[in-house]
Amino acid sequence: MTAKDALTERYQDLLSVYLKAKTETTLYKGQQFSRKLLEQQISPEDLVSLHIQVMDELFPDMSEEMRDSFDFLLEAMIGYGFAYREHQSLRDKQQQLESEIEVAASMQQTLLLSDVPEFEQLDIGVVSVPAKKMNGDYYNFVKSGNSLSVAVADIIGKGIPAALCMSMIKYAMDSLPEEQMKPHLLLENLNRVVEQNVHSNMFITMFHGVYEPESHKFYYAGAGHEPGFFYHAKEDEFQDLIAKGLVLGVSRTTTYHPYEKMIEVGDMVILLSDGVTECRTSKGFIEREEVVSLIRKYMDLPSQKIVENVFQELDRLQGFELRDDFTLIILKRLV
Amino acid sequence: MNLQINQEQINETYELNLTGEVDAYTAPKLKEVMLPLTEKEGNIVIVNLSGIEYMDSTGLGIFVGALKSSKANNSSLKLRGMTERVKRIFEITGLTEVMDIESGVKGEAL
Known part of the structure; x- marks a missing residue:
């Protein structure tokens, strides 16, 4: 039958x-x-x-x-039959597109991921975990000459637009001439690119810094990014690493303020995404001081171990349900 | 958690009173109400945020979009009554410098 x-x-x-x-x-x-x-x-x-x-x-x-x-x-009924078949073929096509888009987006993300570089003077640790399949956080290390540049960005908006935006940023950064690697100038450049190219609801927060090993200076600037921390070993204290500035993509003519800090042996520069401080637990939000005390708890370990341990503890506090993408980077001066 | 939007209008002045959370789930609802108001020349859109306990970056994006739209369409957008937590994210992102934000905590009547 x-x-x-x-x-x-x-x-x-x-x-x-x-x-x-x-x-x-x-x-x-x-x-x-x-x-x-x-x-x-x-x-x-x-x-x-x-x-x-x-x-x-x-x-x-x-x-x-x-x-x-x-x-x-x-x-x-013939007309309904046509409509039904059209609906079916559209549904099939849509499913196919969705899965293709997903594959493309995650592939792109993998391609964009930056390797954590080996750098003689610095011990570098990185953890970056997406809340959903796509990570809206982006980080990038570039070695140029003797110096090391580091960027952390949070792209607001999800899916394809965010993924495209991310590659736009990467290629804009890669194609900047070396003299424009000064963080505040780099942000001004990127801001113009972003402002022209993103949807009005989208924006990007970014922190950019360059470490120069000869002078042991860390030059940095921020575009509306969650402040990181600076650990001053001599005083054994954590300070907020504040770099004020408007998020990228809002106003064409935005300028950014240059900041610099002397990095001594044992000092740490800690960069993060707002997923770190916007962690929500059953008791409320995690305050910045709690993040600091977690870092303090593990700070004698190598940088990679510190960031992993801090992530695991925060993840546990949230009941292992990340609500936002999470990125934490630590640079510690060794010699 | 949800978002409630209560709208009052006197002539070309619209006041939106928001209660709840503005996040990835509720942001589209806010956009749907707020954006068209900023698209009409001469409109004054006042958003009272005193009832908002949490706003994430997607929520912030809606305000960035509304700001751009009000500039492009010659309307005006004012925010008032921010709680500390909400104020903090407007400050970190530098948006306090470019947006019309009334100091004073709770929103008074029009």
Whole structure:
């Protein structure tokens, strides 16, 4: 018996039971049956033709007008049949597109991921974990000459626009001439690129810094990014690493303030995304001081171990449900 | 958690009183109400945020979009009554420098 024959038989059973008993239960069974029809991709006009076939079986003496009226109904259903098939093919296409987009976006993200560089004077640790499949946080290390530049950015907006935006930033950064690697100038440049190219609801927060090993100076600037921390080893204290500035993508003419800090042996520069401080627990938000005390707890370990441990503890505090992307970077001066 | 938007209008002045949270889930709802108001020249849109306990960056994006729209369309956008937590994210992102934000904590009547 083919699937179609089985359906016809089932329909005939249901219909004849209903015509005899006319109960709500059998009506409801008819409703359930329609799901089965959809599963088997039976179109509306197919159902009418099935109905005609069954009615012929059940009522061989059906009046000619009645019989003809069904044929008429069948013709009148043709339009619905087209709409149904179109819907199906669109749905298939949409599913295909969605999965292609997902693959493309995650592939791009993998391509954009920056390796954590080996750098003689600095011990570098990085953890960057997305809350959903796509990470809206972005970080990038570039070694240029003797110096090391580091960027952390949070791209507001998800999916394709965010992924495209991320690559725009990466390539804009890679193509800047070396003399413009000064953080505040780099941000001004990027801001112009972003402002022209992103949707009005989107913006990017970014922190950019450059460490120069000869002078042991860290030059930095910020575009609306969550402040990081600076650990001053001599005083054994954590300070906020404040770098004020408007987020990228809001106003074309924004300028950024240059900041610099002397980095001594044992000092740490700690960069983060707002996912770190916007962690929510059952008791409320994690305050910045708590993040600091977690870093303090592990600060004798290598940088990579510090960031991993801090992430694990914060993740546990949130009941292992990240609400926002999480990025934490530590640079510690070794010699 | 949800977002409630209560709208009052006197002539071309619209006041939106928000209660709840502005995050990725509720932001589209806010955009739908607020953005069209900023698109009409001469409109004054006042958003009272005293009932907002939490706003994330997607929520902030809606205000950035509304700010751009009000500049492009010659309407005006004012924010008032921010709680400390909300104020902090406007400060960090530098938006306090470019947006019209009324100091004073709770929003008074028009």
